[in-house]
Amino acid sequence: RKEVEQDPGPFNVPEGATVAFNCTYSNSASQSFFWYRQDCRKEPKLLMSVYSSGNEDGRFTAQLNRASQYISLLIRDSKLSDSATYLCVVNRGGGYQKVTFGTGTKLQVIP
């Protein structure tokens, strides 16, 4: 089983739609979780951290389910500018620097 697994997509959604991505992780000792966004031919950038209690940033909501070992990202009222690849990132434990990146879920928002 991969350390971090994501559905590669693409998810093609109309503007204004709500879309959700899940990401599963295998290491139950993982403590820190993140979503990064990567635009085409650009570098990844942090979108948001994922806290145990869940967190929201505008149209974006991130949730953590430790029992089932997955994190989720919900995007409401999708915009064309949300089109990107969303990378799930999980800390491995044994040193805070080491994280594992998922292969990403591609989102295409259609006019």
Place this chain on the structure above:
Amino acid sequence: DVKVTQSSRYLVKRTGEKVFLECVQDMDHENMFWYRQDPGLGLRLIYFSYDVKMKEKGDIPEGYSVSREKKERFSLILESASTNQTSMYLCASMGGTSYEQYFGPGTRLTVT
């Protein structure tokens, strides 16, 4: 704003050549990383450094070495480039109190 720069955006090298990729960050970050990104495989950690002259192997260090002589600069060295090292190479830095990694724009290396 944190800025991470990489020496080249595109590089073409021949098999067997020694290749140097350089990365510079301007935020006095302790931690620096080298990843490669390949379709379907995502970002994979090659090496990281948590202090000057300190380094630790990542998941795929074979065929690579690194150098960190100054805090702001982290170099990736391909001792003898091979075609399977054709990839996008991304450098990142991270401070000591935050988990956020800041990436450079990447170097697309082609080995022919």
